[in-house]
Amino acid sequence: MLTVTNVDKFYGGVKAVENVSLEVNKGKIIGLIGTNGAGKTTLFNVISGFDKLDRGSVNFDGQEISNLLPSKIANLGMIRTFQTATGFPRLTVLENLLVFSENNNFEFYKNFLNKNEQNKEQIEKAENLLKKFGLFEKKNQWVVDLSAPELKILEFARAIMGNPQIMLLDEPAAGVNPALLEQLMEIIQELNGEGITFLIVDHNLRFICDISDFIYVMNDGKLIAQGKPDEIVNNELVIETYIGK
Template sequence: MLELDDLCKHFDGIRAVDGLSLKIERGEVFGLIGPNGSGKSTTVNLICGVFPATRGTVTLAGRNLGGLPPHRRLNAGISRTFQNIRLFGELTVWQNLWIARRDAPSEETGFMKNWFGSSARIREAIDETLEFAGLAGRANDLAQNLAFGEQRRLELARAVSARPQLILLDEPAAGMNREEVEDLKQRILTLKNSGITVLLVEHVMELVMGVTDRIAVLNFGKRIALGTPGEIQGNDAVREAYLGSPDVDIAEGSRHA
């Protein structure tokens, strides 16, 4: 599904991502964890094309995405959420989803219809996405007037609205309480069941351990471990990198990060 091969990103001599190779299978929930500054967010930005890679390739379903600008990568099937919320504050909740909506050319043909029209089928689909995110009652509120938790859910809904094959979640649980994390877990599983591949970058370990199929651990831009949640939790190198000591339990110890 998504393949990273020898991916590198250097900023003025700092190797933010340094020769990262990964293979994410279709339909899996893949976790990417690591200490702050280990290159997780840079990896996400490289995948969705915010800046070009210094070296290496990103391949989605056999197609090399190198050189494609972000809006083309969305059309190729990648959407994402942002760690620091980036909604269109002066647009309504409903309009935020409408903007992100991408429909195959055969369904919505032509410039006029794409930019000036809106069909009943699309309106229904947007309402469904709102329902999924628990925002059905807030369709006509401005995004900037939503509470923090609702804005987080709208970030997710907007990414889903683009109908991606692969969705990148950049610390979606940051600032959430236990109950909200549980809701988010259910939503991620819903996405998985509908066939969407998920790449989850997260510090909240109860979410990562509870929802992912496999996890890769980054440190200093390199992959130091790869395996199932159980394998990662028992990995000494990972504990060492995360907490400076192999004797600490990851799932308990790093919620603060």
């Protein structure tokens, strides 16, 4: 479904991503780990069109996408979340979800704010997602009043409004408490069961190992290992990189 081939992204002398190739097969949950500054977010930016790559290619569902705008890539069914979630602070929780609807032009959005009959279906979808993510009680609160973990959850929920085929999640578990993390895992697994493919970056090794079918490891811009979770936690180079010799 997603094939990244020999991708480079340099910022001046910083080789943020160097000769990285990876594959995400349809229906799978793939983990991407690596120490701080390894290049994980840069790789996400390049895949999702937020940054231009210097070399290589990104192919999604048979189409080269490395020259496309992020909005176009999102419309093709690839939706990413951000490491630092902000949401739209001056809209309510519910409105934040409605912004990312199937038909998100401005007129349509204004209609949402009028909450007319026609948009009932989308509002129902958004409310059901808020229930699933435990944010329903806060649906009329301003997003500026949410906590950082709530913002992360909200961003994840909003991304689902766009009917993704594949989701790229950048540290969905960061700052999330253990109970909520458990819930987050169940939601990811449920969505995966419904056919959504995932590429997930996170620092929580247990979470990544529990949820992933396959894991890629980056360090210093390069891929240093790949394999099933049990292979990764026993990989000497990975252990050395994470906790030292």
